[in-house]
Amino acid sequence: MIKPSNIEIDREKGNFHYPTSKYAFDAGVGLSEDVVKYISGVKNEKDWILDFRLKAHSIFEKKPMPTHWASKDLENIDFDVIRYYLAQGQQPSRTWDEVPDDIKNTFERLGIPEQERKFLAGVEAQFDSEAAYSRMKEDLEKEGVIFVGSTEGLRDYPEIFKKWFGKVIPSSDNKFSALNSAVFSGGSFIYVPPGVKLAQPLQAYFRINAENFGQFERTLIIADEGSEITYMEGCTAPKFETSTLHSAVVELVALKGAKIQYITVQNWSNNVFNLVTKRAMAEEEAEVRWIDCNIGSRLTMKYPGVILRGRKARGEVLSIALANDGQHQDTGAKMVHAASETTSNVIAKSVSIGEGRSSYRGLVQIPGHLEHCKNNTECDALLINSDSQTDTYPAIAIQGSENSVQHEASVSKVSAEQIFYMQQRGLNQAEAMSLYVNGFVNDLIREFPMEYSVELKRLIDLEMEGSVG
Amino acid sequence: MKTSFESSDFFQAFSEKRSWEPGWMADFRKDSWNRFATLPKTKIKDEKWRFSPRTRFGYNDCDQLTDSPKPTTLEGKSSKNVIFESFDQAILDHPKLLSILPSCTGPKLGSDETFLLGSSFSESGFILKAKEEHKEEEAFICRHFAPNQNRSLFQQSIVSIDPFAEVTLIEYFDSEDQSSTGILSNLSHIQVGEGAKLNRIVVQRLNNHSTFNHLEKIELGRNAQFTNISLQLGSAQTRVESRGDIIGDAGEFNNYSLSLGRNNQLFDQRTIQHHIAPHGKSNLLFKNALLENSKAIFSGLIKVDPKAQNTDSFQTNRNLLLSKEAEASSLPGLEILANEVKCSHGATTSKIDEQELFYLQSRGIPKSTAEKLIVLGFFEDIIGQTPNPDLVESLRDEVSKFFHT
Numbered sequence: 001m002i003k004p005s006n007i008e009i010d011r012e013k014g015n016f017h018y019p020t021s022k023y024a025f026d027a028g029v030g031l032s033e034d035v036v037k038y039i040s041g042v043k044n045e046k047d048w049i050l051d052f053r054l055k056a057h058s059i060f061e062k063k064p065m066p067t068h069w070a071s072k073d074l075e076n077i078d079f080d081v082i083r084y085y086l087a088q089g090q091q092p093s094r095t096w097d098e099v100p101d102d103i104k105n106t107f108e109r110l111g112i113p114e115q116e117r118k119f120l121a122g123v124e125a126q127f128d129s130e131a132a133y134s135r136m137k138e139d140l141e142k143e144g145v146i147f148v149g150s151t152e153g154l155r156d157y158p159e160i161f162k163k164w165f166g167k168v169i170p171s172s173d174n175k176f177s178a179l180n181s182a183v184f185s186g187g188s189f190i191y192v193p194p195g196v197k198l199a200q201p202l203q204a205y206f207r208i209n210a211e212n213f214g215q216f217e218r219t220l221i222i223a224d225e226g227s228e229i230t231y232m233e234g235c236t237a238p239k240f241e242t243s244t245l246h247s248a249v250v251e252l253v254a255l256k257g258a259k260i261q262y263i264t265v266q267n268w269s270n271n272v273f274n275l276v277t278k279r280a281m282a283e284e285e286a287e288v289r290w291i292d293c294n295i296g297s298r299l300t301m302k303y304p305g306v307i308l309r310g311r312k313a314r315g316e317v318l319s320i321a322l323a324n325d326g327q328h329q330d331t332g333a334k335m336v337h338a339a340s341e342t343t344s345n346v347i348a349k350s351v352s353i354g355e356g357r358s359s360y361r362g363l364v365q366i367p368g369h370l371e372h373c374k375n376n377t378e379c380d381a382l383l384i385n386s387d388s389q390t391d392t393y394p395a396i397a398i399q400g401s402e403n404s405v406q407h408e409a410s411v412s413k414v415s416a417e418q419i420f421y422m423q424q425r426g427l428n429q430a431e432a433m434s435l436y437v438n439g440f441v442n443d444l445i446r447e448f449p450m451e452y453s454v455e456l457k458r459l460i461d462l463e464m465e466g467s468v469g
Numbered sequence: 470m471k472t473s474f475e476s477s478d479f480f481q482a483f484s485e486k487r488s489w490e491p492g493w494m495a496d497f498r499k500d501s502w503n504r505f506a507t508l509p510k511t512k513i514k515d516e517k518w519r520f521s522p523r524t525r526f527g528y529n530d531c532d533q534l535t536d537s538p539k540p541t542t543l544e545g546k547s548s549k550n551v552i553f554e555s556f557d558q559a560i561l562d563h564p565k566l567l568s569i570l571p572s573c574t575g576p577k578l579g580s581d582e583t584f585l586l587g588s589s590f591s592e593s594g595f596i597l598k599a600k601e602e603h604k605e606e607e608a609f610i611c612r613h614f615a616p617n618q619n620r621s622l623f624q625q626s627i628v629s630i631d632p633f634a635e636v637t638l639i640e641y642f643d644s645e646d647q648s649s650t651g652i653l654s655n656l657s658h659i660q661v662g663e664g665a666k667l668n669r670i671v672v673q674r675l676n677n678h679s680t681f682n683h684l685e686k687i688e689l690g691r692n693a694q695f696t697n698i699s700l701q702l703g704s705a706q707t708r709v710e711s712r713g714d715i716i717g718d719a720g721e722f723n724n725y726s727l728s729l730g731r732n733n734q735l736f737d738q739r740t741i742q743h744h745i746a747p748h749g750k751s752n753l754l755f756k757n758a759l760l761e762n763s764k765a766i767f768s769g770l771i772k773v774d775p776k777a778q779n780t781d782s783f784q785t786n787r788n789l790l791l792s793k794e795a796e797a798s799s800l801p802g803l804e805i806l807a808n809e810v811k812c813s814h815g816a817t818t819s820k821i822d823e824q825e826l827f828y829l830q831s832r833g834i835p836k837s838t839a840e841k842l843i844v845l846g847f848f849e850d851i852i853g854q855t856p857n858p859d860l861v862e863s864l865r866d867e868v869s870k871f872f873h874t
Contacts, residue, residue, distance in 0.1 A: 068512070068514050068516060069516050368793050368794055368795075368796065369793075381803075381805070383805065383807075383808035383810075384808070385808060386775065386778070386807065386808045386809070387775065387806075388808055389804075389805065389806045390803065390804075390805045391802070391803055391804045391805070392801070392802060392803040392814070393800065393802045393803075394799070394800065394801060394802075394816070395519065395520075395798070395799070395800050396797075396798060396799040396800070396816055396818065397520060397796070397797075397798040397799075398788070398790065398796065398797050398798070398799075398818040399790075399793075399794070399795065399796040400790060400793045400794075400795070401790040401791055401793055401795065401820035402793070402820060403790075403818075403819070403820075404817070404818065404819035404820065405816075405817065405818045405819070406815070406816070406817040406819075407799065407801065407814075407815060407816040407817065408813070408814070408815045408816075409801070409803060409813060409814050409815070410812070410813040411803060411805045411810060411811075411812040411813065412810075412811065413808040413809055413810065
């Protein structure tokens with residue numbers, strides 16, 4: 001689906017798909033106004049949503065690619081060969097036996113629970129798992145939490161979601177947010193009522209009977225005053241995703257005193273362009289935290305941002321990127337301070353292995369009329385092999401004498417001495433290397449919920465295999 | 470709006486005035502001018518001009534060439550081992566030294582227009598060439614003067630230090646009066662040979678109506694050492710583009726700069742430390758103290774090629790904001806393609822420490838003087854890099870003169 005390019009990718013890895021004939025709705029290949037209308041029609045959407053989509057489509061046509069600063073690899077995306085909408089009307093039916101062995105093996109090694117494993121592999125939702133998760137759903141409903149898909153969200157709760165939909169990230173923000181706004185499907189719409197503090201993190205795959213793995217998913221989370229929510233987006237389907245372009249839009253709204261924590265573990269296969277726009281709005285005393293981990297994909301461009309709109313709002317981005325052969329992890333963070341006494345913190349760690357390339361791109365903005373704003377940014381990069389590459393491109397614009405920022409970045413390589421020490425204690429070189437890398441990202445991994453951090457450690461072990469020696 | 474520089478008649482007239490030059494020089498000017506005339510239109514979004522109010526650097530208001538008789542004066546004489554001559558004189562005496570001009574590329578950090586105009590229209594500047602193993606104690610001094618009302622001055626300088634020679638060069642950029650609006654565009658091509666050492670000090674004190682374009686490219690050979698200390702004190706707007714290429718093994722490049730911004734002054738600084746050969750060292754420190762409505766932009770890049778293993782490279786930008794309106798933008802960048810390296814960059818922006826200010830005030834020092842002292846202290850680690858202790862004191866005075874107390 002991608003034009004030939006100099007990066008050679010094992011396409012067989014992702015060559016695992018549902019036969020398209022099983023789909024009840026198929027918008028065909030390519031993008032046009034008719035495709036947008038078709039998608040909207042299938043979803044039975046109200047006129048204002050269709051208008052929103054059409055407008056976004058025309059913006060998409062007009063907007064240039066961001067290649068004046070971004071990777072030239074973007075030019076390899078051929079928008080005309082992509083399927084923009086496929087839906088099966090019901091869950092895909094496939095049995096566990098049909099899942100290829102290597103995927104089963106990967107799940108096995110990652111230690112993903114069986115229920116989720118089957119789900120991730122696209123196997124028809126098991127009755128048991130529905131039961132297991134539906135109790136949780138009930139609890140949520142009792143609290144007044146709304147947790148639905150994008151279609152249901154806009155159809156059933158327009159009074160809640162319409163107000164913020166497309167407001168944090170307007171369609172015209174960039175070419176890919178416009179694309180998403182035109183053809184979005186799937187994703188999660190969540191509303192947490194005032195004062196409700198969710199003890200358990202919400203996860204995308206709790207919401208079983210809906211389309212979860214859209215290429216163009218749209219997520220909107222609204223945390224009302226004083227509420228707290230942790231959301232986990234696990235793209236933990238290793239080497240499975242068939243599509244070549246994944247372009248999501250995620251909007252978070254934290255109203256006064258609310259706390260949102262958004263966790264992503266991205267592990268798309270190596271043929272996916274992962275171009276995601278994520279931004280949060282933090283009102284007075286609200287706190288938004290993006291925890292972002294990028295391990296898969298061919299090219300990821302993702303810069304989660306926080307607009308600190310209210311006094312004493314706080315934004316944080318913790319980011320881990322692992323770039324292996326043929327991968328470019330172009331990640332970063334944006335902190336826009338728009339009120340006094342706001343603080344932000346960015347900690348980014350990247351590891352480049354083999355010919356992998358990881359980049360950090362950041363933006364920090366503090367205008368002069370504000371007082372007592374603070375930003376701290378730290379970027380650390382680790383280079384494993386001599387062909388590995390790393391870049392850092394932060395942009396910091398500060399005005400006014402009452403604000404302070406600090407930015408620091410360092411690049412280092414694996415210390416031969418430490419590897420030697422570990423080898424001397426009986427670890428082989430690969431194990432030592434793996435331990436070293438895990439140690440490098442450890443203080444960030446600790447921030448992840450338990451099961452994710454275990455999984456991440458194993459993922460890093462997997463990635464590190466064969467990278468030395 | 471078109472400037473007269475773009476008209477072929479204007480260039481023709483200029484060429485006739487310089488008809489005494491050798492043919493290759495005329496060809497070089499013609500070629501540069503053709504490239505200038507066919508430059509693609511400037512794009513609105515250009516990373517190399519990010520955060521910069523680009524229109525402030527346009528040539529529209531100053532599209533005549535200067536007619537001042539002596540825009541550059543030199544202090545220090547040529548000797549058996551040193552050639553130190555003005556641009557025009559060198560064309561006659563040492564055309565061979567200038568023949569490298571067509572292969573000079575400049576820093577290539579955004580000011581293509583200025584670079585090509587400079588290559589086409591340069592009429593002044595100097596040549597400094599030190600022969601092998603020559604060590605000169607006395608500094609070579611060059612004074613450049615900004616053009617008069619609504620005119621531009623383009624100049625080029627070539628500094629070439631042969632292996633194992635050691636030289637100090639001081640360049641002053643001044644205005645002849647306090648009211649003329651003019652543009653001074655300076656291109657420096659600097660080559661430091663194997664084991665050679667060059668210290669260069671730049672003091673810019675243009676009046677606050679002038680524009681200063683300062684483009685430099687430095688090439689360092691094996692074990693070469695170059696230290697650049699730049700004091701940016703004057704001008705309405707200054708664009709500095711500085712590229713240091715470490716071409717030979719274990720070259721060492723130190724680039725230090727301070728800017729003191731007042732009124733509406735703008736300092737737009739773009740730098741690159743490019744490590745091409747292994748074992749190189751580079752260290753960059755740019756400090757800006759910004760008062761009133763002044764603004765500074767720092768965009769720096771450390772680039773380490775795959776072959777440049779064992780590189781140590783650092784880049785630091787510190788901004789001190791002394792007013793609500795002052796603004797500092799930093800774009801510190803790293804592009805690392807080798808793994809056996811130590812590289813880091815840091816950028817900080819903040820205000821004067823309240824406690825320091827309070828301490829000084831409690832000793833009876835008025836606030837404005839206290840601020841001045843703190844800023845001078847802030848600049849001390851740049852000025853302190855100066856190799857000659859006598860110079861240090863005079864540079865301190867330079868900075869302190871620019872402070873209104």
